[in-house]
Amino acid sequence: MGGRGQDRVGVAMRGSSPPYQDLREAVSSFFPELVEDLARLVSIRSISASGSHAGEVRRTGEECARLLQASGYRDVRLLEIEGAHPAVYGHLPGPGGAPTVLLYAHYDVQPVGDLEVWETEPFDAVVKEGRMYGRGTADDKCGVIAHLGAARAFGGSPPVGMKVFLEGEEEIGSPNLEAFLERYEDLLSCDAVVIADAANWAVGVPAITTSLRGLLGCIVEVRTARLGGHSGVFGGLFPDAITTLVRLLSTLHDEKGDVAVEGLVGSEETDLEMPVDDLAENLGAVAGLETIGTGSAASRLWTKPAISVLAVDAPAMSEAINLLVPVARAKVSVRTAPGQNPESARQALSDHLRENLPWGAQLSVDFVEEAKGFQQVPSHPAIEAWRSGLEAAWGVPAVEKGEGGTIPFLASFARVFPDAPLLLAGIGDPGSAIHAPNESLDLGELEKAIVAEAAALRILGAGAGRP
Template sequence: MIEKTLPAPASGLGAGVPIDELRASVRRRFTGTVAELKELVAIPGIAWDAFDAAQLDRSAEAVAALVRGLGLEDVQILRVNKDDGAPGGPAVVARKRAKPGYPTVVLYAHHDVQPPADPSLWETEPFTAVEKDGRLFGRGAADDKAGIMAHIGSMRAVADVLGDDFGLGVTLFIEGEEEAGSPTFRTFLQTHRALLGGDVIVVADSSNWKVGVPALTTSLRGLVDGTVEVRVLDHAVHSGMFGGPILDAPTLLARLIATFHDDAGSVAIEGLASSEHAVLDYPEATFRADAAVLDGVVLAGTGSITSRLWDKPALSIIGMDIPSVAMSSNTLLPAARAKISLRLAPGQDPEAAMAALDAHVQRHAPFGAHVTFTPGEAGQPFATDTDAPAAKTALWALGESWGVPAVESGMGGSIPFIADLTEVFPDAQILVTGVEDPDSRAHSANESLHLGDFEKAVTAEALLLAAMNAATNRA
C-alpha cells in the first residue's frame, strides 16, 4: 500500500518533482482547460427525477470524451439500479494501470449539478458560463465540474512533463448522482470494487480556506435527519369555539422545537459528542460577511467560530408542514410536522445520535401532545489521519502551488459517501480537496469559481501525483 512508498516529510517531499515544469504545463494549457469547463457548465445534467435524464446522459458522455483524450484504458459509463429498480445516475470510470511496484490513486469528482433554483436570482444565465472579475459564473462551475477539470488538467500536466516515467496507477471516478444524495453509491462501489480500489482516494469536492489560501479538508461533520409530528386533535375544530383550553399543533411544535437549543444557542440534546479542537481563527466579521448574517443577529453557541462549525453539533429545521398564510383559516390545527437536520461532530456515532434525537422529542412532548419521530438518513463523520504520508504530501503540494502554507480545515457540512469509501476501502488514505472558496455559493444562485485559485488547484494535484511517483522511484 502507499504507506510503504511515500516518505516522511523529513525525506523531502518535493525531491525529484519537476515543480517549475509542471506549473508551466498547467499554465500553458489553462485557457483550454477553462474553455472545456465552460462546455461542461452548458450541460444541465441534474440527477433529480423531476429533470430530463437525457441531459445527465449527455453530461456523462461529455466527461467520457474528455477522459478518452487522456489515453486512459477502459473508459466506461456505468450505472447500477436503485432499490426500486430504477437506474442510477451514469458514472464515468477509467483507469491507467500501475507499473509494478507503484501505488494506485483514485480521483473522484461528480458531473451532476444542483437545479438552478429561481432564475430571477441569477445575474447571468445559470447554464451559460460567464467570466467576470476573475471568476467563472454558472451552475456547476465550482461544484463540481471544476473538480473534474482539476483531475483532467493535472493528468495532462503529468503526462506532458513525466511521460513514460509516470508509473502510478490512476483511476478516474466521476459520479453522476451526488447532488441527488448518491442513492446507488454504496452498491456501485461494491459492484465495481475491483475497478475502483486504490491506495489513495482524492475527493475533489470541498473548499479552500479563502481566496489565496489552500486547505486540505481534514474533518467533516456527520449527519442525521428525521421528521417529528405533533398531534393534539383527532380532527380540526373551530378556533373560536374551542380555542383557549386547547393549544394548536403548530404552537406545540414550536414549543418542542425551542427545546433543541439552550439560551446560548448551543444544541441541547443529551448524548451528542462535542469538542473544541479547531485552532484556525475565523474572525466573526469575516464569518458574518461570508454567511450573509444580517446586522444585529447574534451568533449562536459558544467557543471559537471554527469549533462551532467543525467540532460541535448543529441542528436546523429545514422544512415544516403547516398551512401557508395564504391558506390559513380560524381553525385549531390537529397536527404539524417538521423536518430536522442534525450535523454531528467527528467521533459521533450516527445511530446513537438518531436515538438521542428520538429520546429528546419524546421526553419534551409539550402538554401531553402525541409526538412521533420518523428517522431519516444518516451519514458518518470523517477525520483525516494528517500524519499519514498521503496527507503530508497533499499539504506540501497545496502549499507549493499557492506559495503559502496550506491549512488543515474542517467542514461544517457532510459528505455522506465518504463513509462508504472508508468502509468499502478501509486501507485507502482519503484526501478531501476542492476548488471552492467562501464566495463560490455552491447550490445557490450565482455560483462561481475563482479562476486564479482554480489554476493553483490543478497545479497542486499535478504536484501531488508527481511527488507520489517520485517517492516510489526513490523507495
C-alpha cells in the same frame, strides 16, 4: 485538527528555480483549453434531482468520458447500474510497483433556484474578473477538470497509477454509490482515494479538509386532536398543534443557542480563527443578527452539533381559519460532531423530543436521513504528498480544517476500500456560492489545484517529500 501546516521538506528550493516548474509550465500551456472544457461542461444541464434532465446527465457523463480519453486516460467507459445515472471511469497506469490513486469528482449539479437572483445565465459560463460563473463551476465540474489537467501534465506517463471515478448522483445523496463501488470493486481498487469536492480556506490559501460533521434528518409530527375545533370554542382550554410544536422545537437549544440535547457530543477547536464577519456577509445576514452558541466559531461550525429547522408543514396563511390546528410537522436537521455514533445520536434526539413534549400531545419522529461524519487518518504517505503539493502550488502551507457539512458517500468508500485513506481537497473558496445563485470559481485557483495534484502525485510516486 491542526492549524496552518508546517514547512514541508523539499518544497522550498531557495536560490533556484521554483519547484515543479516543469509541471507549472505544462499546465500553463494547455490551461486555456481546460477553461473551454469547463465552460462546455457547465453548459450541459446535468441536474440529477430532476428526472426530466436524465438525458442531460448522461450527456454530461459521455462528454466527461470523451475528455478523459483526450487527456490520455485508457479503458475509459461509462459504468452502469440499473436505475442509476452513469458513473465514468478512466485509468492511466503508472510504473510497476507504484501506488494507484483513485481520483473522485462528480459531474451532476444542483437545481438553479431563483433565476431572478442570478446575475448571469446559470448554464452559460461567463468569466468576469478572473472568475467563471455558472452552475457546477465550483461544485464540482472543476474537480473533473483538475483530474484531466493532472494527467495531461505528465504527458501520458504518470509517476503513479491514476484511476478516475466521476459520479453522476452526488447531489441527490449518492443513493447508488456503494452499489457502484461493490460491483466495480476490482476495477476501482487503489491505495488512496482523493475526493475533489471540498473547498479551500480562501483565495490564495489552500486547504485539506480533515473532518466533516455527520447528518441526521427527521420529520417531527405533533398531534393534539383528531379533527381540531373552533378557536373561540376550544381555545384557552386546549392547545393547538402549531404552538405545541414550536414549544417542543424551542427545547432543542438553550438560552445561549447551544444544542441542549443530552447525548449529542462535541469538542472545542481552538487552532483557527474564523472570519465571522465574512461568513455573515456570505450568508446575507440581516443587520444586527447575532451568532448562537458558545465556544470558538470553528467549534460551532465543525466539531460541535448543530440543529436547524428546515421546514414546517402547517396550514398556509392564505388557508388559515379560526380552527385549532390538530397536527403540525417540521423537518429537523442535525449536524453531528465528526466522532458521534449515528445510532447514539438518533436515540438521543428521539429521547429528548419525547421527554420534552408538552401538554400530553402525541408525537411521532420519522428519521429520513442519516450519514456518519468523517475524520482523516492522522498520517499517510498520500496525505503528506498532498500537503507538499499544495504548498508547492500556492507557495503557502495548506490549512488543515474541518467543515460543517456532510459527504455521506465517504462511508461507502471506507467500507469498500478500508485500507485506502481518504483525502479531501478542493478548488472552490468561501465566495464560490455552491448550491446558491451566482455560483463561481476563481480560475487562478483551478490552475494552482491542477499543479498541486500533479506535484502531489509525483511526490507520492517518488516516495519522498522532495521534487
